Amino acid sequence: MTTTGTESARADGEGRGRRRGGRSAALPSERREHLVRLAADLFAEKGFQATTVRDIAREAGILSGSLYHHFDSKESIVDEVLSGFFDEVLAAYRAAVDRGGDPRETIAELVRIAFGTLEPHRAAITVLQNDWAYLKGMPRFAYLTRVEQDVEKMWVDTLERGQRSGVFRADIDARLTYRMIRDTIWVAVRWYRPGGSLRPQALADHYLKVMFDGIVTHS
């Protein structure tokens, strides 16, 4: 269990039990996970709203009504997509930060983690990019905002620690810098093509180089 997802807002004490009034099982059967993956790709490709429940069903080779045996709404499908992503990235971030050590190395680690999600969570990140404005307006997805704040805190703390220890310039704004880093990384999902010549870790290295030392030559 993690701190994200719909269930985190309720204390149902049931572990991996049933959500939303005992309707749709959260138990990840293989079938279910497969459907979530299909849906995620469609959401990423066409946007959440533009993807119909029929699109998803067709992709799965069933009728739209049958989807409701697995999920109780279209929303609960994205929810599963997004919380899956957040569960993983949050855990990895937390581990990196908790390891402590050189702030420069911690930031590098966070950057690598972020770039590392580009491939396995491509769809989730894309949805987050494109449908954020729409989703954040729904009570169900209020947790997105909460998670975002937690993440921001981790980065900003590390950056400021680096500034205090003199490894990062003091004349930059930590929060501003974090936002730029975050955006730059995840927005890459828009043009990054998995399986292309550019591996995420090569991207990370390129980015770290630029971020740490700038694009200007230093004699």
Added chain:
Amino acid sequence: MTTTGTESARADGEGRGRRRGGRSAALPSERREHLVRLAADLFAEKGFQATTVRDIAREAGILSGSLYHHFDSKESIVDEVLSGFFDEVLAAYRAAVDRGGDPRETIAELVRIAFGTLEPHRAAITVLQNDWAYLKGMPRFAYLTRVEQDVEKMWVDTLERGQRSGVFRADIDARLTYRMIRDTIWVAVRWYRPGGSLRPQALADHYLKVMFDGIVTHS
């Protein structure tokens, strides 16, 4: 400029249907421009698809059908929003590049122009960020892709010129770097609040500092 825009808006000759050069937006009346601005804000706030034609009309204090006296479709409204933005930014970019001079200064200029659009074209940029995936799938908005390529060429050319002249590091990928710069700037629209303490040009300066010299201290 009008290198952007699309083919059809108000196909019938009723009302203000004449188009400049037969290409892009119709003759702008004050009323029309006002409506475009209202719509742009709604599109930015809720997304293009989630914004109904009734939302726009309600905001304008008229009935939804009445909107069709001014525009022939919801699409043609976004079109006007987007091409207005592109016309302006393209012209500014072109002027900066044509002025020639030191690549570092040209890039700085481009960055300042980009940040400078954040305030007046906040809505257009937001729409572009959030609804890009949806819009680019429509034939009408094929020009978006074309314009994007033109812009990319201007930046990449300038960056490479700087690399050849030794002012920029040779070990970075110009296209990759451009994309990161572009995304970083425009994605800022997501958290940038006009009228806040951070003026766009302060942002630009901050960003230039980081981009040129990195976040690491250099003795």
Added chain:
Amino acid sequence: MTTTGTESARADGEGRGRRRGGRSAALPSERREHLVRLAADLFAEKGFQATTVRDIAREAGILSGSLYHHFDSKESIVDEVLSGFFDEVLAAYRAAVDRGGDPRETIAELVRIAFGTLEPHRAAITVLQNDWAYLKGMPRFAYLTRVEQDVEKMWVDTLERGQRSGVFRADIDARLTYRMIRDTIWVAVRWYRPGGSLRPQALADHYLKVMFDGIVTHS
């Protein structure tokens, strides 16, 4: 004045005065007649319902609202088209019948009159053919049914007179025969092209030949 048209149902005693509550002038100005002709052609080409008031206005080079200075409704435009046709054809029929004489010659005369309307009243006849079902459902056009009955009576009377006098076969049904003749003539409007090689009177002659003597050779 005739027995057709909207005014025939009211006794306004005003001659060519104003119809429908004194709104729209029935006075045929040249402009007005021109507009009616434009509208008639559009109605014929696309059907009454499919022709919008904007189509008509555009054809006339004005805006749709401006049409309402000439007519008080779209219906009143078709009304003018149709009653113009009926006024003329009814008068001609009546004259032919009143002339009396050989029933065979009278029928031939009626046939020629009918074919003769094909060119000048092409549009009206087309509308009648295509939109009859729709128009007859409207109280305003109840007179269409009345006129049809008057016409039928004239033909049937003449045919029966011919049967009694032995010039027409007694073993055919007069009403049935009339309907076939009528339909055959007016439905020709669907393929008859004015200005083509087939003049209406040649058509009439062809038809009379077939109708009187059949298509089978008689030794």
Added chain:
Amino acid sequence: MTTTGTESARADGEGRGRRRGGRSAALPSERREHLVRLAADLFAEKGFQATTVRDIAREAGILSGSLYHHFDSKESIVDEVLSGFFDEVLAAYRAAVDRGGDPRETIAELVRIAFGTLEPHRAAITVLQNDWAYLKGMPRFAYLTRVEQDVEKMWVDTLERGQRSGVFRADIDARLTYRMIRDTIWVAVRWYRPGGSLRPQALADHYLKVMFDGIVTHS
């Protein structure tokens, strides 16, 4: 037969979307056929355009949206009505013509077939009469024109064969005559009342009498 029909109905795979031969109507279920019949009657009575999708649904006792479970558009409903008619009449015509034999008898057969459709395909013929102008303007119904030409060829060929063999007068125009016959028969749908005293075959006999031998008495 299925030489008629069009391309798309129920593009999505949901529900009964498979089409016979990939061309024309979708798999007919009883429900579907019932709905088509209801719609056909309404189209005939009020015209295609004047019949709303709600009219059809109300007649079927469902909501208008539910119709889209069976058909993908209002157009595809008429399409089914019309191609059902054409499939049948074309096949019957073809069989009669292929049987060869005396041209006079073949023509008589064609006439009887045509009159025979009056009762079972009353609605389709009415729609064809009234909405032809509107429908032929739509790409989807281009096949109507093609079928019409095929039919014309069959009749004209037979008539000309009869002229060459001396059974039909040489001084009539075969195409013109065909058109008159066709129109006369099908336009009868306008006044023919099924279940009335006049059976279609009695009509056919009456018509054959007139057509073959004319209405004039021959000593």
Added chain:
DNA sequence: GATGAATGAGTCTTCATTCAT
């Protein structure tokens, strides 16, 4: 006479969702 802006009722269509079988 004409314009331009607006109305308001209505059109076809879409879609998430439900539920009996």
Added chain:
DNA sequence: CATGAATGAAGACTCATTCAT
């Protein structure tokens, strides 16, 4: 588990008509 039929609310758009200027 899945189907097939249906719901119901909403969406974009159309169009005859009105009216102040």
